[in-house]
Amino acid sequence: MPTPVDPESRSPTRPGPGFRSRLAGRHNQNLWQAAFVTPFFCGLAVFVYIPIVWSAVLSLFEARNTITPTKFVGFANYGRLLNDEAFRSSVGTFIVFALFIVPLTFVCSLGLALLLNGMPRFQAFFRSAFFLPAACSYVVAAMVWRFTFFSGARFGMINSVLSGFGSQPVHWLGGENSWYWVALVTLRLWLQTGFYMILFIAGLNRIPASTYEAAALDGATGWRLTRYITIPQLKATSAAVTMLLVINAFQAFDEFYNLLGSIGSYPSHARPPLVFLYLISLGGSQLDLGVGSAGTMIVTAIIVVFGLVQNWVNHRSGAEERS
Amino acid sequence: MKRFPVWRYVLATALALVFLLPFYMIVRNAFSTDAGFTSPHFHWAGDLFTDPSQPWYANLASVFTNQSVNLAGSLLNSVVVSVLQTLGTVVVSMLAAYGLARYDGRASRILLGLTLFTLMVPAAVTFIPTYIMTARLQWIDSYQGLVVPPMFSALATYLFRSHFLGFPHELEEAARLDGANPWQVFWRIVFPNSGGIIAAVGTITFMGSWNAFLWPMLVARDNTRTLQVSLSRFMTSQGVEYPELFTGAMISLIPVLIVFVVLQRWLVQGMELSGMSS
Numbered sequence: 152m153p154t155p156v157d158p159e160s161r162s163p164t165r166p167g168p169g170f171r172s173r174l175a176g177r178h179n180q181n182l183w184q185a186a187f188v189t190p191f192f193c194g195l196a197v198f199v200y201i202p203i204v205w206s207a208v209l210s211l212f213e214a215r216n217t218i219t220p221t222k223f224v225g226f227a228n229y230g231r232l233l234n235d236e237a238f239r240s241s242v243g244t245f246i247v248f249a250l251f252i253v254p255l256t257f258v259c260s261l262g263l264a265l266l267l268n269g270m271p272r273f274q275a276f277f278r279s280a281f282f283l284p285a286a287c288s289y290v291v292a293a294m295v296w297r298f299t300f301f302s303g304a305r306f307g308m309i310n311s312v313l314s315g316f317g318s319q320p321v322h323w324l325g326g327e328n329s330w331y332w333v334a335l336v337t338l339r340l341w342l343q344t345g346f347y348m349i350l351f352i353a354g355l356n357r358i359p360a361s362t363y364e365a366a367a368l369d370g371a372t373g374w375r376l377t378r379y380i381t382i383p384q385l386k387a388t389s390a391a392v393t394m395l396l397v398i399n400a401f402q403a404f405d406e407f408y409n410l411l412g413s414i415g416s417y418p419s420h421a422r423p424p425l426v427f428l429y430l431i432s433l434g435g436s437q438l439d440l441g442v443g444s445a446g447t448m449i450v451t452a453i454i455v456v457f458g459l460v461q462n463w464v465n466h467r468s469g470a471e472e473r474s
Numbered sequence: 475m476k477r478f479p480v481w482r483y484v485l486a487t488a489l490a491l492v493f494l495l496p497f498y499m500i501v502r503n504a505f506s507t508d509a510g511f512t513s514p515h516f517h518w519a520g521d522l523f524t525d526p527s528q529p530w531y532a533n534l535a536s537v538f539t540n541q542s543v544n545l546a547g548s549l550l551n552s553v554v555v556s557v558l559q560t561l562g563t564v565v566v567s568m569l570a571a572y573g574l575a576r577y578d579g580r581a582s583r584i585l586l587g588l589t590l591f592t593l594m595v596p597a598a599v600t601f602i603p604t605y606i607m608t609a610r611l612q613w614i615d616s617y618q619g620l621v622v623p624p625m626f627s628a629l630a631t632y633l634f635r636s637h638f639l640g641f642p643h644e645l646e647e648a649a650r651l652d653g654a655n656p657w658q659v660f661w662r663i664v665f666p667n668s669g670g671i672i673a674a675v676g677t678i679t680f681m682g683s684w685n686a687f688l689w690p691m692l693v694a695r696d697n698t699r700t701l702q703v704s705l706s707r708f709m710t711s712q713g714v715e716y717p718e719l720f721t722g723a724m725i726s727l728i729p730v731l732i733v734f735v736v737l738q739r740w741l742v743q744g745m746e747l748s749g750m751s752s
Contacts, residue, residue, distance in 0.1 A: 180577055183656045187573025188585060190566045194626035199592050202603030209606070218606045266486055271478050273486075279738065280490035283497070285745075286734040288685035290702045291723045294709050295496045298716055299503065304512070308499075311516035341496065349742055350749040391749060402598040405687045414710045425598060425688070432602050433692060443602045450599050458594040 203451070210445035216438045228445035237419075238446065241427035248423060249400040251336045256396055257389075259344045264351035265377065278352070282345035289405030292338050297324065297410050301334040324410060326418050331411065335421070338406050343399070347392050354388030355381065386468075394461045401454060404429070424450050500727065503720035504533055511716045522717075533721040542711075545722050548704040553729070555620045555690070555700055556683040562625040563679045564672055571634030572660055575641075586635075592628040598688060605692050615695035624689055630675045633747050637671040638664070674744030677737045684730050701726040 175182050210228055212220030232238045263281050267274050284292070300308050301323040310320040323330045358381065366380045404425040411418055417430060428450065429435075432443025503511060505520030507528065522530050529535075537545050574582050574589075597604070604623050613619030641664065649659045690700045699707070705722050708714065734741060 181579075181581070184573045184577035184579075184581065186657065187577075187660075188570045191570030191626060191631060192585060192588070194566065194622070195588065195592060195628070198604055198607060198623040198626055199595075199597075199600065200588070202607040203595075203600055205606060206600070206603035218609055263489070266482055266489075269478065270482065270486075273483070277486045277490055279735075281493050282738075282742075283731075283734065284493060286681060286730050287496070287727065288687065288702050288730075290685075290687050290706050290709075291500070291726060292496065294705065294719060294723055295499050297709070298714075298719070299499045300496075305514040306512050306516065308516060311514065314514075341493065345493070346745060346749075349745055353746045353750070388750075395749060398596060402596050404598065408687075409706050409709065412710055414707065414712070425601075428602060429688075433605060440602065440606065447600060447602045451595055454596070454599055455594055 203447075206444040206447050209441055210448050212441050214439070214441040214444070218440060220441070224441070228442045229449070232442060232445055232449065237422070238427060241422045241424045244421055244423045245401060245403070247332070248335065248403060249397055251332065252339050252400050253393065253396045255336065255340055256344055256347055257392060259340060260347035260392070261351050261385075261389075263344065263348040264355055265381070267348075267352065268355050268381075278348075281348055284342045284344075285346045287342060289338075289342065290409050292342050293406050293409035296334050296338045296406075300337075301330075301410075326411070326420050331421060334410055335406060338410070339400075339403070343396075347396070350388055350392055351385065354385045358384045390461075390465055390468075394458075397457065398454065401450075401457075497727075500720050500724050503717060504724040505530060506717050506720075507532075508715065508717060533717045537718040537721045537725075540715075540718060543704055543708050543718070543722060544699070545701075545704065545725065548699050548701045549725065551617075551620075551694070551698050552684060552701040552726075554617060555698075556680050558617065558621045559625055559683040560676050560680045562621060563627050563630050564676050566625065567627055567630035567675070568634050568665070568668070568672070569660075571631045572638055572664060574631070575635045575638035576656075589628045589631055593632060597624060601688060601692065608693060614693055615697050616693075617698060619693040620690055620698060620700070623693075624683070624686070627679065629748055630679065633675055633744070634668075634671060636747070637668060641667070670740065670743070673737060673740035674747060677733060677741040678744040678748060680733060681730055681741070 209218075209220055211223060211225060213222040213224050213228075214220050267277055270277070298307075302308070302310065303320060303322040303325055305311065305314065305320050307320065307323070309323075313321065321330060322328070323334055325331075362380060362384065363376065366376055371379065401423075402425060403423045407421060407423055407426050408417070408429075411421055417426065417434075422430065424446075428443055428446045431437055431446065432440050502518065502520045505522040507521055507525060510517070510521035510525070522528060522532060537543060570585075570589075574586055608614065608619050608623055611619075613622070645663050645667070646659050649663050650656075654662065685702060686700075687702045687706065690698075690703045691706065694700060694703050701722070705719070705726060708719055708722065
């Protein structure tokens with residue numbers, strides 16, 4: 152990566168300096184930069200880029216129970232996946248999950264931020280209380296949801312409340328009904344709402360007080376102030392929150408695995424993309440790394456395309472605001 | 475100024491109780507007997523406190539001696555992995571970010587592009603390729619396998635770079651005139667004056683590492699299982715002993731809650747930075 156920083160070194164009237172000093176740059180700039188960035192980019196190459204390329208190669212081969220490609224099969228692995236009912240239903244699972252969790256988290260975290268906005272006392276206490284679940288792991292949260300709140304037995308907390316109304320215990324997580332969605336969605340909602348609330352509070356604090364004062368002079372109060380001043384000013388924060396929510400929902404693994412799985416097995420329903428990939432390549436009985444790699448490529452492509460579209464929409468709406 | 479309406483305090487208090495309820499349930503279950511836990515009559519207090527036949531710390535004592543959980547070993551693994559990963563991420567990302575922020579040129583732009591691309595592709599999505607690499611290095615069931623692959627955080631590098639772009643050049647130039655080379659300038663001037671951003675990146679890295687599940691589950695075997703993996707195995711196995719399980723969960727929460735409470739200011743700052751940088 153030799154970068155000619157010194158414009159004189161390219162001047163035709165002088166003899167060019169030797170390759171070595173050009174490589175080093177003025178004041179050995181390039182060498183110093185290399186010294187700073189090498190550890191990180193070597194790591195990135197070894198644990199991100201080379202694996203992705205290796206995986207792209209592997210996705211064109213048959214590779215069962217092995218990480219070395221055995222037989223070239225072209226795009227057959229991709230074809231198998233795209234025609235696989237289970238893979239398509241994993242994308243469907245993600246869509247259902249995202250349709251619940253994205254708007255719910257958005258509304259709840261914005262609501263909490265607005266509730267605390269301008270609170271003269273105890274604001275820090277309430278903020279910590281709502282934010283505290285972000286410190287909990289999905290594993291531990293799944294434990295509480297699975298064995299206390301949504302336990303299918305009589306001693307489950309919700310079931311014992313329901314039995315007070317004369318209801319039979321509900322088998323929440325068994326899969327014979329769709330109630331497991333309630334557990335999945337409320338768990339993630341509880342765990343992540345506080346984090347997004349923090350982002351919204353930061354956004355609220357960036358709105359200049361003069362904007363409010365101007366609107367108040369025009370006679371706006373209460374809800375109208377919120378509706379016409381606060382919420383439009385949060386546009387950038389809202390866009391960032393929505394994108395993070397979708398990307399994080401796409402990566403859902405921990406709570407699905409720990410709420411619904413039991414040692415060595417996972418039910419055939421409610422398999423989001425990462426759970427599907429895990430079961431087909433590493434966790435199940437198949438150990439099919441060729442198909443798993445093809446799946447990685449598809450899933451990565453989906454998320455990159457989503458990121459680019461989101462970026463493009465942001466830039467466009469940003470450009471509109473400026474014009 | 476209008477008075478702040480009371481109903482908002484009432485609502486906030488009610489919601490705070492709901493948000494804190496799961497934590498209370500963990501503690502309540504950790505101080506219950508097996509019979510108390512499975513009693514069909516729901517009760518709020520852990521019955522170890524009311525049952526005189528057993529000491530209140532009965533589960534604390536038994537969970538540490540239960541061989542099938544190996545709680546003490548897992549706790550040690552979690553501490554080693556989280557601390558090493560936090561140190562590694564902070565040092566490596568900080569150096570790279572300084573190199574990217576202070577030296578301009580085509581190389582910098584290309585490297586920044588490579589960093590931003592991995593910011594877009596979350597590590598969780600590429601777990602299969604990274605697992606293949608880790609297996610080739612024969613790092614399965616080792617600390618380096620748990621720590622090193624997730625250590626190279628594009629997010630941390632990006633956050634440090636934003637910080638360095640706003641760091642005053644004058645300080646560095648003064649040191650340079652005194653004859654210090656860039657390496658010395660970095661460690662004597664830049665590093666000691668970056669405490670805030672180090673604390674912010676450090677706390678989010680530590681919490682992410684402590685609570686990580688998918689990667690440790692893939693890499694760890696009998697020797698290196700972290701707390702989250704051990705708890706998950708314990709809870710999905712046959713014949714779970716609920717009170718012991720929740721005692722393990724309670725213990726796993728203590729370090730991360732201490733970090734949360736003590737470093738909350740930096741944590742909030744780090745999360746704001748990371749949320750906004752997307």
